[in-house]
Amino acid sequence: MNLPTQLKLFFPASLLLVALSAIGWDYEQIFARINILYRPDMQAQWRLQEWRSMLDNSQALEQAQKLETINSFFNQRLRFSDDIDIWGQVDYWASPAESMVKGAADCEDYSIAKYFSLRRAGISNDQLRLTYVKALELNQAHMVLTYYATPDSEPLVLDNLTDRILPASQRSDLLPVYSFNAEGLWLAGRGNTQTGSAKQLSRWQDLLKKMQNEGFDAPGLP
């Protein structure tokens, strides 16, 4: 047997993994895992249930309504706070579930929660970018989620500082620095999730691993 034929034997396994990821989230299982992992109080459980019903309802909405609903859901339900106050760490990337349990988030956590919820609601990865910006008035680093109707169009900015979704040109208070494609990062690091230890993971990898542990099937992929 030559080597290439041997190698082919390894591929069906990884294809199967991708296929499984297309199946929707099993909320019963996810909540059971979350209960064990984070022991949410009554309020937190209520927030989680709200998140679930919001996601279920947003499935049928128009694109603009999805953005509106999800953006305002997280802006209203989550209280802004710094990582050091919530998690006792300077920079911590919380999973959406962690944020919902805590009821608090900082700018990255908002963006992450919105990104996964929008993906869940059926918006393509190509249209969403996580963008590092500088908040000029506050003079501090900030992160927002940007939505591109077409690849070269002007994006809409989903920001936790304001409930209104505005085109980028109207956000003169923010200076864009760089945006990245979340899925590209995930693909680039995919090998590591199988072989490497937690130390070698990027923040994004770390986050995805955490979500998998919470019971979300291969999040980040539609």
Add this chain to the structure above:
Amino acid sequence: MSLVKQLILAICLFLLVAFSGSFIVSLESSRNQLQTQLRSHAQDAATALGLSLTPHVRDPAMIELMVSSIFDSGYFARIRVYAVSNGEILVERTRSLDETKAPGWFVNLVNLQEQAGDAIVMDGWQQSARVEVVSHPQFALNKLWDSALGTLAWLVACGLFSALLGALLLKRQLTPLMSMADQAEAITRREYRTLPRIPRTPELKHVVVAMNQMVGKLKTLFEEEAARTEHYRRQAYHDALTDLPNRLAFDHALAAALTSTENPDGMLLGLRVSDLNRINQQLGAASTDALLKSIGAQLQALQNAHPSWLCCRSRGGEFLTLAPGGDLADIRKLAEQLATQVASLETLTSLGEAQPIELGITGYRIGDDSKQVLRRLDQAMTESSLNGATIQPGYEPANESSQSPGSSHDWRELLEAALKDFSFTLHFQPVLHGHDLKQLLHQKALVRLRGTDGKLMMAGQFLPWIERLGLSPAFDRCMVGLALSHLQRHPGPLALSITNDTLHNAEHRKQIRQLLEQHRTEAAHLTLEVDARYLQGCNDLASLAQELRPLSVQVGLQHFGRQLSLIGELALIGLSYLKIESSFIRDLDTESDKHLYLEALVRTAQRIDLLLIAEQVQSPREVAALKQLGIEAMQGRALAEPGEWRD
């Protein structure tokens, strides 16, 4: 294919499979890891480049410059920058994939895919361009190639080492099996060996023990058979009192000597205690017996010193010695010594009177009548006289004068010249076998030497001188040389006698072997015959047979008859045949005692699957009697006279 080869092949095959498996697995795992690393590398470079290009996205020269900086300093197969709006390629840098030290087939085999990463170049809030970076797998391929070579070297080293070790161990383990195979093969050659080392492996151990037991039983069987035959022989031919041969044995030997074609003329020595009855009355039977025993012991010593002679107690106080090839001067000296020794025996001195001992010597020639010869000896004994206390033996010469050169000086000159010029002549006598005695077993080579008078001398006439002058080894080499050159001209089975001096000396045996080695084709037809009468144990005979076996030279024993006790050992050596001494053949038809003995010998030989050949068969009646006994291979005048070579 031999067992060892099969097992070594199996080991090599197993190692090959095991190592190629491990090689593939290790290649596979490092392949995955390398692919992941390549992908991370591509993605990191893409992100860094995307971030760096963002402030300069409207400056194409700057974009090109930055792409080149990254590309030229890193390990990339391709870097492209696309415009997001229309997918147009803004900048592209590529490098060929061929720049690896691994050969093309290996690159194809490993099939390491290029790994790409991409990142966005922003223009303010907008996505302006996309960066695609493809890592060059060159380093990964080089690393894989090195590790493949390393694994291969390890495989080869391990394979060689295990094969070597395996072969060694197997050889060691299989040694008992090999020796068993040898043992079994030896048995088919009628050579019965036991294996001294019992292997520890249980399966082999059982077989070896069983084989050894079988060989042991066979040995015992032969020895019993030999003992029984020996018993017959002693009963018929031995004097119980002195343990010397009896008159019957002497008569046979004398008759054979007088009709021999190969033996020389010789002497007879007689010793008689006269008036035995008076001594018996005077001293009593016990003392008389003791006296006879003492004389017997003296003669036994004489016999031991001259194996080709025959000393016997013929009757009462009469002792006779047949000395073929004996020299008068020597015999006279021996007779005088014997007289002195006997005269000093206590029993005789106690008689005090004149010694009642008579000694006589006479010569005989081939063709003489045995009665006449014995009458002459009797007369010689009566003529013996006392000279003071010394007995002078009487002497009666043989009928004719000797034809051979007299002094030892003459002999030396004649023989050394003959050895130098190879001027011996070979005569041949066929040995026939089969029911009608028509098939040729082999030709027996008989050596002749032309004397100073121009007549051909028979071997018996000059052989004693060759022995006496210490020329035996040279003579044997000369004979083997003559036989080989004869075989060159006339290939066919040929038997040749060699002397016992050569047999019992390892150095001389080696010389003969070297001579035979130079002419392997001719040597394969040759059988060397050893004289059983002069045999001192069987060890040298066994060595000779073993040394000559690789050359396909066979070994036979001639003049066999009196050495029955050896037959158990002879059976183990792998001899081609035994030639029975003529004294047991002579007048076989009329002498029933010989019948009895030969019957026993035939039975034993059949048991050990050994061919018996009758020597010097002289009459059709003997032929018939031999056939009746089941001996169907013969040599002698009755079948064919010896003579020059005839095709």
